[in-house]
Amino acid sequence: MKFLYLVWRNLTRRKLRTTLTILSILVAFVLYGFMGAIREALSGGVSVAGADRLVVRHKVSIIQMLPITYQQRIERIPGVTLSSHQSWFGGIYQDPKNFFASMPVEPERFLSIYNEFTLPEAQRKAWLANRTGAIVGRATLDRFGWKVGDRISLKSPIWQHPNNDDTWQFDLVGVYDALKKGSDTSGFFFRYDYFDEGRAYAKGMVGWYVVRIQNPDRAAEVAKAIDAEFENSPYETKTEPEGAFAQGWAQQIGDMGKITTSILTAVFFTILLVAGNTMAQSVRERTEEIGVLKAMGFSNRLVLGVVLAESFSIAGLGGFVGLGFVWALVSVWNPVPSMLPVFYIPNHDLVVGFILVLVLGFLAGIFPASQAMRLRIAEALRRQA
Amino acid sequence: MSTTDGVLVRVKEVDKVFRRGSEEIHVLTGLNLEVKAGEFLALMGPSGSGKSTLLNLIGGLDRATRGTVEIGGDRVDQMSDHALSGWRARHIGLVFQFYNLLPVLTAERNVELPLLLTHLSKAERRKHVEVALGMVGLSHRTRHYPRQMSGGEQQRVGIARAIVTDPTILLCDEPTGDLDRKSGDEILALLQALSRDHGKTIVMVTHDPHASARASRTVYLNKGQLFSENPG
Numbered sequence: 344m345k346f347l348y349l350v351w352r353n354l355t356r357r358k359l360r361t362t363l364t365i366l367s368i369l370v371a372f373v374l375y376g377f378m379g380a381i382r383e384a385l386s387g388g389v390s391v392a393g394a395d396r397l398v399v400r401h402k403v404s405i406i407q408m409l410p411i412t413y414q415q416r417i418e419r420i421p422g423v424t425l426s427s428h429q430s431w432f433g434g435i436y437q438d439p440k441n442f443f444a445s446m447p448v449e450p451e452r453f454l455s456i457y458n459e460f461t462l463p464e465a466q467r468k469a470w471l472a473n474r475t476g477a478i479v480g481r482a483t484l485d486r487f488g489w490k491v492g493d494r495i496s497l498k499s500p501i502w503q504h505p506n507n508d509d510t511w512q513f514d515l516v517g518v519y520d521a522l523k524k525g526s527d528t529s530g531f532f533f534r535y536d537y538f539d540e541g542r543a544y545a546k547g548m549v550g551w552y553v554v555r556i557q558n559p560d561r562a563a564e565v566a567k568a569i570d571a572e573f574e575n576s577p578y579e580t581k582t583e584p585e586g587a588f589a590q591g592w593a594q595q596i597g598d599m600g601k602i603t604t605s606i607l608t609a610v611f612f613t614i615l616l617v618a619g620n621t622m623a624q625s626v627r628e629r630t631e632e633i634g635v636l637k638a639m640g641f642s643n644r645l646v647l648g649v650v651l652a653e654s655f656s657i658a659g660l661g662g663f664v665g666l667g668f669v670w671a672l673v674s675v676w677n678p679v680p681s682m683l684p685v686f687y688i689p690n691h692d693l694v695v696g697f698i699l700v701l702v703l704g705f706l707a708g709i710f711p712a713s714q715a716m717r718l719r720i721a722e723a724l725r726r727q728a
Numbered sequence: 729m730s731t732t733d734g735v736l737v738r739v740k741e742v743d744k745v746f747r748r749g750s751e752e753i754h755v756l757t758g759l760n761l762e763v764k765a766g767e768f769l770a771l772m773g774p775s776g777s778g779k780s781t782l783l784n785l786i787g788g789l790d791r792a793t794r795g796t797v798e799i800g801g802d803r804v805d806q807m808s809d810h811a812l813s814g815w816r817a818r819h820i821g822l823v824f825q826f827y828n829l830l831p832v833l834t835a836e837r838n839v840e841l842p843l844l845l846t847h848l849s850k851a852e853r854r855k856h857v858e859v860a861l862g863m864v865g866l867s868h869r870t871r872h873y874p875r876q877m878s879g880g881e882q883q884r885v886g887i888a889r890a891i892v893t894d895p896t897i898l899l900c901d902e903p904t905g906d907l908d909r910k911s912g913d914e915i916l917a918l919l920q921a922l923s924r925d926h927g928k929t930i931v932m933v934t935h936d937p938h939a940s941a942r943a944s945r946t947v948y949l950n951k952g953q954l955f956s957e958n959p960g
């Protein structure tokens with residue numbers, strides 16, 4: 344402890360350099376946090392996908408629809424316990440950049456299949472009682488400052504409402520939350536019966552089915568049975584686990600995400616290298632001073648400790664403050680909510696970040712420290728003479 | 729520290745060879761030296777003759793290629809690096825030509841450094857630092873940084889740092905080499921007083937006959953050997 348003052352004085356020896364080094368490490372770890380959040384956002388749907396859910400879609404493409412009559416046939420297949428269909432509505436709220444997913448669903452089946460969503464009982468009843476009723480996730484509710492009871496108008500570029508051009512009116516009757524952190528609560532769901540009655544064409548057709556199965560271990564088998572059921576029909580199906588389905592979906596923006604994260608990764612490591620080098624440099628400049636300390640009787644271990652304490656302080660100050668800051672920032676701010684509905688830093692990324700801070704402190708210190716340790720005193724003292 | 733017949737430093741048949749690539753530089757060859765406890769020895773010789781090298785061997789800062797170095801009965805040449813650093817902390821006080829104070833520490837913090845290696849409490853360390861700075865006449869500059877002091881004052885801080893642990897032997901490598909005559913004289917008077925009034929054993933390297941005149945004995949290093957008269 345009595346050596347901490349020496350460490351402190353060395354840190355404050357060149358305040359500007361120390362400050363800039365700490366700041367650059369801080370920035371690096373803010374980037375790191377964002378990177379983690381973006382990566383999670385792009386694969387988030389996948390990792391929270393239910394293992395006991397399959398998605399049945401048209402064999403050719405997700406855009407092509409399936410008949411509503413398939414529902415009964417799917418539910419007759421052994422191993423299937425429940426199914427619920429969804430269709431892509433593509434609703435636009437005021438402006439196309441206000442994107443969020445909107446879909447007609449069957450309320451009861453939907454809520455029972457997506458049991459990670461919680462909706463207060465009164466709101467559930469209200470939804471069942473109101474044909475124009477709709478529920479929305481907490482994220483989108485907060486994003487637009489909606490309240491239950493609001494009347495929401497959405498335009499759909501796909502589905503014309505015969506009565507009033509392309510604008511559909513909904514009554515917001517409920518807001519759902521997710522039990523599990525990382526679940527997407529940006530979706531807007533309304534009643535299929537209202538939709539089917541209102542749409543001008545393709546009545547009786549739905550986008551895809553989400554199927555709950557009894558035993559996730561038998562997912563492949565059940566999927567095969569479903570696809571076999573509709574083989575050689577006009578609408579052949581492709582059934583896959585929900586995770587794979589979500590992944591295919593995310594692939595479209597995923598590539599862009601990959602580019603973003605690889606750039607951020609490069610920037611992150613570059614900053615760390617520069618910071619590490621600066622830290623090492625500041626120790627190298629003090630070779631004679633370290634030589635004097637050793638001549639005085641400071642042991643190699645003590646010199647090592649003093650140098651490492653210094654580099655850990657810099658790395659820790661920049662790194663931990665940076666991680667804390669980005670964690671707080673991400674929990675209140677999302678740069679592109681329309682594309683990244685789920686935005687948070689996963690715990691494992693925080694843990695890895697924590698370890699990276701320690702590794703940085705260690706590596707930036709250990710090289711000059713071990714040099715300082717091995718330094719022959721006579722040599723160090725000769726440098727000046 | 730045990731001494732037989734009052735001899736504190738015993739350097740016997742010491743060779744020191746430096747290697748620079750394939751070239752071998754024989755700096756010391758079969759060198760013998762004895763220093764009695766309480767002696768103030770001046771070590772002179774031409775530049776490059778190996779004065780600093782010899783001082784480093786006595787202080788356990790470097791190792792002889794051959795021969796033995798014994799200080800107060802301890803075989804310095806046989807100690808491990810780790811044991812040596814502890815031994816230095818207890819027995820050696822070093823004074824350098826360029827003072828070598830840590831620029832980020834005040835005078836008192838610089839003087840306190842070697843005490844950090846002891847088990848003394850903070851209050852005890854403060855007391856020792858006060859006494860040492862008092863002995864070199866710098867009680868009024870304890871809170872000053874090296875850059876705020878003259879060369880002579882910095883060297884006095886350097887001496888205070890060297891004596892604060894009450895070492896067995898004080899090794900000074902050209903302590904006045906960077907000072908003007910007046911400041912140099914003050915430093916020499918200080919060393920002389922430490923030897924005379926406090927019985928400190930001092931080995932001082934110097935180029936300056938004026939400085940060696942203050943010592944109780946002078947030896948000359950030339951071509952790897954020691955002479956009691958100036959051979960040059």
Ligand SMILES: Nc1ncnc2c1ncn2[C@@H]1O[C@H](COP(=O)(O)OP(=O)(O)OP(=O)(O)O)[C@@H](O)[C@H]1O
Nearest residue numbers: 746747748753755774775776777778779780781782
């Ligand atoms: N680490 C080393 N590697 C190679 N040669 C060295 C080393 N240390 C000292 N020498 C050589 O050993 C010789 C003696 O050096 P030393 O520093 O002991 O001389 P000195 O008498 O103190 O000289 P000065 O009066 O200039 O300080 C010189 O030739 C020097 O170049």
Ligand SMILES: [Mg+2]
Nearest residue numbers: 779780781901
């Ligand atoms: Mg020398």
